[in-house]
Amino acid sequence: MDLKIKINGEDWTLDVAPADTLLDVLRERVGTKSPKIGCERGDCGSCTVLIDGRSVRSCLVLAVEADGHEITTVEGISYDGLSALQTLFLENNSFQCGFCTPGIVLSATELLEQNPNPTRHDVQEALAGNLCRCTGYEPIIDAVLAAGDGGSE
Amino acid sequence: MTPTDTFLFEAESGNKDLESVGTPAVRIDGRDKISGAAQFVDDIDFGPGLLHAAVVESPHAYARIVSIDTSEAEKADGVVRVATGKDFPYKFGMYMEDRYIFAQDYVRFVGEQVAGVVARSHREAVRAAKLVKVEYEVLTPLLDPKAAVEDGAELIHPDLDEYTHVPWFFPKANTNIAHWRKIRKGDTEKAFAEADYVLEDTYTVPRYAHCAIEPHVTVSKLDFADRLTVWTASQSPHTQRHLFAEALAPLGFTHKDVRVITPYVGGGFGGKAGVSMEIIGAALATLVKGRPVKLRFTREQEFYNTYQRQGVVAELKVGVKSDGEITAVEHKLYWDAGAYVEYGANVVNAAGLSATGPYRVPNITNDSLCIYTNLPPGGPYRGFGYSEFHFGLESHMDRIAEAIGMDPVEFRRKNAIIEGDELAYGAAMNPSGMLEAIDRTAAAIDWGVEEESDNPNTVIGKGISLFWKAPAMPPNSSSASFLKFNEDGSINITVSGMELGQGYLTVMAQIAGEVLSVPVDKIRVETPDTDRNPYEWQTVASHVTWSSGLAVEKAAIEARAKIFDVIHQVYGYEDDSLYLEDEKVKCKTDPSFAKSLSEFVIDGIQTEDGTWRGGPIVASGKFMPEFTNANSDPETGQGGHPNVHYTVGATGVILEIDKETGRIWVRKAALAVDAGRAINPDLVKGQITGGLVQGLATVLYEDMRFDDDGKLLNPNFTDYKIPTAFDIPDEIIPIIVEVPQPDGPFGARGVGEHTMIGAAPVIANAVYNALGVRIKSMPITQEKVAMAILEQSGN
Ligand code: FES
Numbered sequence: 001m002d003l004k005i006k007i008n009g010e011d012w013t014l015d016v017a018p019a020d021t022l023l024d025v026l027r028e029r030v031g032t033k034s035p036k037i038g039c040e041r042g043d044c045g046s047c048t049v050l051i052d053g054r055s056v057r058s059c060l061v062l063a064v065e066a067d068g069h070e071i072t073t074v075e076g077i078s079y080d081g082l083s084a085l086q087t088l089f090l091e092n093n094s095f096q097c098g099f100c101t102p103g104i105v106l107s108a109t110e111l112l113e114q115n116p117n118p119t120r121h122d123v124q125e126a127l128a129g130n131l132c133r134c135t136g137y138e139p140i141i142d143a144v145l146a147a148g149d150g151g152s153e
Numbered sequence: 154m155t156p157t158d159t160f161l162f163e164a165e166s167g168n169k170d171l172e173s174v175g176t177p178a179v180r181i182d183g184r185d186k187i188s189g190a191a192q193f194v195d196d197i198d199f200g201p202g203l204l205h206a207a208v209v210e211s212p213h214a215y216a217r218i219v220s221i222d223t224s225e226a227e228k229a230d231g232v233v234r235v236a237t238g239k240d241f242p243y244k245f246g247m248y249m250e251d252r253y254i255f256a257q258d259y260v261r262f263v264g265e266q267v268a269g270v271v272a273r274s275h276r277e278a279v280r281a282a283k284l285v286k287v288e289y290e291v292l293t294p295l296l297d298p299k300a301a302v303e304d305g306a307e308l309i310h311p312d313l314d315e316y317t318h319v320p321w322f323f324p325k326a327n328t329n330i331a332h333w334r335k336i337r338k339g340d341t342e343k344a345f346a347e348a349d350y351v352l353e354d355t356y357t358v359p360r361y362a363h364c365a366i367e368p369h370v371t372v373s374k375l376d377f378a379d380r381l382t383v384w385t386a387s388q389s390p391h392t393q394r395h396l397f398a399e400a401l402a403p404l405g406f407t408h409k410d411v412r413v414i415t416p417y418v419g420g421g422f423g424g425k426a427g428v429s430m431e432i433i434g435a436a437l438a439t440l441v442k443g444r445p446v447k448l449r450f451t452r453e454q455e456f457y458n459t460y461q462r463q464g465v466v467a468e469l470k471v472g473v474k475s476d477g478e479i480t481a482v483e484h485k486l487y488w489d490a491g492a493y494v495e496y497g498a499n500v501v502n503a504a505g506l507s508a509t510g511p512y513r514v515p516n517i518t519n520d521s522l523c524i525y526t527n528l529p530p531g532g533p534y535r536g537f538g539y540s541e542f543h544f545g546l547e548s549h550m551d552r553i554a555e556a557i558g559m560d561p562v563e564f565r566r567k568n569a570i571i572e573g574d575e576l577a578y579g580a581a582m583n584p585s586g587m588l589e590a591i592d593r594t595a596a597a598i599d600w601g602v603e604e605e606s607d608n609p610n611t612v613i614g615k616g617i618s619l620f621w622k623a624p625a626m627p628p629n630s631s632s633a634s635f636l637k638f639n640e641d642g643s644i645n646i647t648v649s650g651m652e653l654g655q656g657y658l659t660v661m662a663q664i665a666g667e668v669l670s671v672p673v674d675k676i677r678v679e680t681p682d683t684d685r686n687p688y689e690w691q692t693v694a695s696h697v698t699w700s701s702g703l704a705v706e707k708a709a710i711e712a713r714a715k716i717f718d719v720i721h722q723v724y725g726y727e728d729d730s731l732y733l734e735d736e737k738v739k740c741k742t743d744p745s746f747a748k749s750l751s752e753f754v755i756d757g758i759q760t761e762d763g764t765w766r767g768g769p770i771v772a773s774g775k776f777m778p779e780f781t782n783a784n785s786d787p788e789t790g791q792g793g794h795p796n797v798h799y800t801v802g803a804t805g806v807i808l809e810i811d812k813e814t815g816r817i818w819v820r821k822a823a824l825a826v827d828a829g830r831a832i833n834p835d836l837v838k839g840q841i842t843g844g845l846v847q848g849l850a851t852v853l854y855e856d857m858r859f860d861d862d863g864k865l866l867n868p869n870f871t872d873y874k875i876p877t878a879f880d881i882p883d884e885i886i887p888i889i890v891e892v893p894q895p896d897g898p899f900g901a902r903g904v905g906e907h908t909m910i911g912a913a914p915v916i917a918n919a920v921y922n923a924l925g926v927r928i929k930s931m932p933i934t935q936e937k938v939a940m941a942i943l944e945q946s947g948n
């Protein structure tokens with residue numbers, strides 16, 4: 001089946017099988033490796049990507065469902081250097097092993113797009129689908145709050 | 154390096170402020186991880202020749218393999234090779250060789266690998282694995298460790314007495330006891346008889362899963378020159394190479410033929426230490442020469458066929474005098490070690506050595522029993538046995554304090570072990586900031602101030618617990634490092650510790666940078682490749698900041714000596730008049746002299762006659778703790794010096810509980826750990842926050858559940874709940890105590906595992922403080938609390 005999608009600003013036409021997930025296609029066909037395989041059943045969020053700016057778990061999305069849409073992964077927001085949010089992740093040590101980080105950066109990016117001044121509760125809610133076993137979340141929440149307007153509660 | 158060398162260096166640098174050590178330097182792996190550049194094993198491209206492996210697993214906890222028929226699978230689409238135990242009748246194991254690559258005649262847990270299928274695609278491999286027909290004679294599994302040590306219990310490993318193991322294990326032939334660590338010190342019976350108060354009780358702790366978000370994955374390739382290369386998500390590249398070379402020695406492999414490459418790893422927590430599924434991949438690759446083979450575990454397999462944290466039944470008896478002095482501890486730990494204990498037996502050993510907790514105890518009887526059961530293999534998990542026994546021990550301490558009418562903090566302060574006190578095995582306790590940790594933790598949660606909830610439906614409770622832990626490792630575990638300068642004065646360091654997320658690479662750069670006056674952002678430290686990086690035992694035991702840090706410090710000191718030597722040869726200044734500052738060599742006796750490192754660390758310095766001196770500055774360093782030994786009396790545990798040192802600390806919480814539903818909110822958590830010296834305070838805080846949340850999860854949410862046939866019921870994140878961003882304390886207060894470790898790099902000691910150890914008992918104690926209900930089995934879930942409240946009110 002033919003799939004036409006835009007990935008990080010680049011147009012792709014790919015022949016995919018009906019059962020291929022978007023995650024498979026991104027990793028194996030396009031070579032975009034920042035979305036990770038953590039559970040393949042929608043539980044962990046390490047495969048998070050943005051479709052037209054909305055975060056999805058790409059292990060649960062069939063590639064054909066993304067036809068005609070625009071996909072953003074963390075590579076896509078790193079072309080022109082780190083975003084303000086990414087810089088805050090660095091400063092706050094909002095990662096340890098880094099395996100969850102691409103997904104979390106995207107979920108937080110989506111949140112800040114929609115709600116530039118989130119509360120702690122908003123941040124927790126936006127990240128609740130992204131599991132991190134290393135950080136205890138606290139430094140991640142701090143970075144996202146700081147990225148909001150003035151970081152006020 | 155001897156401790157004295159370190160001291161000399163410390164004294165020397167004591168004149169100036171430290172510039173790198175002690176600062177929150179930005180992580181050197183940060184950009185990689187934030188930008189998506191970081192490569193994990195599964196992200197590496199192996200080209201179109203890549204093959205995929207799938208494992209055929211036992212559906213039974215205990216069974217005899219009658220026959221295996223692979224013919225259908227072999228004919229399936231895309232299948233390249235099918236292998237069974239017959240292809241690899243080789244044993245392996247970390248501390249005890251009790252495991253086979255594929256099951257031989259028996260399977261001993263649900264999920265054990267019986268056969269492997271290699272195919273062109275992942276889907277084809279999985280499909281073909283289902284076509285392998287295995288006929289079993291099903292046997293009755295032993296799932297309870299106490300039942301497994303009863304007389305006449307079926308023997309899970311009848312040949313136990315023939316197994317090869319390290320000399321500090323004491324298996325009991327014709328039983329299911331794979332190792333029995335005993336400590337006998339003083340006269341516990343007499344002490345109990347003379348005690349004013351004795352408390353005896355039993356605590357139980359279930360099994361837990363590590364849940365690193367990256368599953369285990371390995372890619373192995375045997376090339377046509379008979380070179381075996383293994384890319385693996387591992388904490389232990391050199392240990393893996395060693396175990397692969399040993400297990401596959403019958404196929405002609407030697408250490409130099411095996412190469413292990415470990416890129417970034419997506420969390421370990423002990424689960425990626427030693428060798429587990431990686432050996433399956435390595436073995437299968439030997440059958441398909443020239444083709445790389447990938448084996449990636451699913452999340453389910455991650456739960457049931459990698460190491461699990463062992464469960465334990467802890468029978469504890471403690472005697473005290475009426476003034477609160479602890480006089481005797483008797484701790485019997487019955488470990489559910491699972492079907493294979495090749496690694497887990499050392500968890501049992503470590504716990505047995507230290508099961509008094511961080512207290513001064515003159516009379517001790519510890520029995521720590523490593524018991525085979527038909528559950529998945531136990532193994533290393535952050536905390537290495539200490540989290541498990543601290544649950545009962547620290548619950549017990551609160552109960553005793555209450556019984557004798559003493560404040561629990563005061564009781565702990567009185568008995569806390571301090572420098573010079575005698576340890577259970579006879580050696581002396583290292584310097585520690587235990588009392589400071591207790592005081593600062595207590596202050597952080599306003600200990601002694603009773604708090605009332607504004608909400609009539611909730612109650613507030615406070616708790617405190619102490620922790621300690623020593624690295625558990627063979628007495629000769631060592632670390633090494635290479636260091637080389639580049640033309641611009643930047644540095645490459647190679648080590649074989651793993652960046653698990655803790656910030657190891659950054660800390661190594663800070664240590665070298667401090668000695669050589671080079672900023673951290675000019676130092677590159679990368680993840681290991683056993684071909685080019687020098688030896689490191691493993692990244693476990695919270696020992697790499699200390700041990701690998703000493704190796705790096707030593708290499709940097711050697712490089713500095715070589716730098717000074719070049720200057721001396723060319724300019725005649727005495728070495729001891731020279732020092733490094735801002736990437737320059739300077740001279741105490743000639744303030745006008747300054748020579749930038751970048752001017753000479755590769756090309757050397759030209760002398761007046763036109764010839765050159767110096768050349769590339771390269772150095773190496775190694776560290777082995779030469780004061781340790783594991784030779785102790787098997788019956789008493791006395792005589793050796795098995796542990797290098799202990800790291801100590803305290804945990805405190807304020808929590809709120811809904812009196813009807815039992816729901817618990819942790820309002821505030823404080824954790825003080827004695828890091829000796831925090832090489833990077835922000836990274837220490839990261840360990841505190843992450844470890845505390847992981848520890849709280851074991852007591853509040855997580856718990857592996859098995860059915861009566863030994864099958865794991867919750868092998869996924871829907872049914873085995875790990876914390877989300879919502880499930881964390883409202884506030885975490887990290888407290889860093891710094892009482893230097895005399896033989897540590899700049900005084901540092903490890904903190905990585907320790908931060909989760911105190912979490913379970915502190916919740917138990919705070920729940921009691923809030924409700925007057927004592928829960929003696931983990932986890933302390935909402936349901937359990939609600940039930941306890943009901944029972945208490947007499948319903
Ligand atoms: S891999 Fe998609 S949610 Fe876990």
Ligand code: FES
Nearest residue numbers: 096100132133134
């Ligand atoms: S940083 Fe390791 S899982 Fe989040």
